Amino acid sequence: MIVKVRGVLLRFTDYENEIEVGGNTVRAGLAALTERYPNLGKVLLDRTGEVRPTHLIALNGERLTRSELDREATDDDRVDIVTAVSGG
Amino acid sequence: MPRSSTYEAVLDASLFTPAQLQPTAVGRLAFQAGTRWMRDHVCSHRTLVHEHRVGFVLWSWQLEYVHPLRFPDADDAVVEVTARIRGPRASQLEVEMTLEGPAGVAVRTRAASVPLRLSGDEALSGVPRPLPDALVAAFHDDEIERTAHRSQVRALRAGFERDGEQLAAAVSEFRVHRHHCEVADQWYWAETLGFAAGAREELVLKYGKAVPGLRRAQAEPIRRVDVTWLRAGQLWDLLQVRTTAHRLGEGLAFVHELGLADDEDGGPYAVVVERI
Structure with missing residues (x-):
């Protein structure tokens, strides 16, 4: 699947905004992504390994809840990670 | 006090x-x-x-x-x-x-x-x-x-559309770069005023000859700016500004709607109203 990373998260992926990762589900893809970019993992995931509520995950444009991250994803699918707002 | x-x-x-x-x-x-x-x-x-x-x-x-x-x-x-x-x-x-x-x-x-x-x-x-x-x-x-602050932007837009005359409209694009951002790589809100002003000038450049009254927007001071932000632009976002110019009595007003260029259905990120 292709993971698209935007804006405030780019500095944690060395400024790559479209990243191809393996895995059969969205959750597996995110695990592969955060393994490749550990600093992104610290931002994206809480202490229990769940996606923090301040970030939204979408599969082909459809927003997923935490419990829907086990949805199947193929090589052609697109996963977006969106941080709605930051407070500086 | x-x-x-x-x-x-x-x-x-x-x-x-x-x-x-x-x-x-x-x-x-x-x-x-x-x-x-x-x-x-x-x-x-x-x-x-x-x-x-x-x-x-x-x-x-x-x-x-x-x-x-x-x-x-x-x-x-x-x-x-x-x-x-x-x-x-x-x-x-x-x-x-x-x-x-x-x-x-x-x-x-x-x-x-x-x-x-x-x-x-x-x-x-x-x-x-x-x-x-x-x-x-x-x-x-x-x-x-205890009472909440209310934004005037929605009412202003409705007033221009109801009582004003639309003089011109244009679309321009810009990308959010790091010098537009605050510490978190999210746009610094004051920069949206600049994006809107740039879009106004582009509209004046494009239509100022056909609609000479528009050039007042470059010659005369701005009287008032009202802005509402609905979402935050982020580093490297390609944004679109949809600008309309309106005449309302002796006044001139520009409405700028800023949103993601590749997500027209996603709704505006900000609306800037400039009155001359």
Whole structure:
């Protein structure tokens, strides 16, 4: 699947905004992504390994809840990670 | 009496157009003023973010030009700023600033922000939450207003469409670069005033010959700017500005709707209304 990373998260992926990762589900893809970019993992995931509520995950444009991250994803699918707002 | 902070701002040529203070410059002065009030009376911005894990995101701003102030008029100006919590559940922070020159108050701004509870990550990601009690306690009783701040942007747009004459419309694009951003790589709100002003100038360039009245927008000072932000632009976002120019009586108004260029259905990120 292709993971698209935007804006405030780019500095944690060395400024790559479209990243191809393996895995059969969205959750597996995110695990592969955060393994490749550990600093992104610290931002994206809480202490229990769940996606923090301040970030939204979408599969082909459809927003997923935490419990829907086990949805199947193929090589052609697109996963977006969106941080709605930051407070500086 | 609500507490204020008052200080001198040294004026330089970069802050001005030939006719007045630049809106983006006023935005930066207003943000600095609000930050100073918070530091003087509540806590510093750094402490707010890193110790209290609270941020603010601006959602409404008004700028009113009152008395003339041009670069030749003064070496410095007096900034006065006050702040108060608004909303039934401490859901907004409102900051008012005046900048006074030799002729009196030159500009008056009012900004309403929404508090965020930050998750503690390095991206400073957060979700809207009322201001924590510990911070509310730092405000005096007369700095807490139970009614909510209301943005005028929706009513203004409706008025232009109902009572005005649309003179021209245009679309321009820009990308958010790092120099447009604050520390979290999210656009710095004052930069949206610049994006809107750039879109206005592009429209004047394109249609100023066919519609000469539009060139007033370049020649005459801006009287007022009203903005509402609905979402935040981020580093490298390609944004689109949809601009319409309206005549309403003797007045000229520009409405700029800023949104993602590749997501036209996603709704606007910000709406900027400039009145000449």
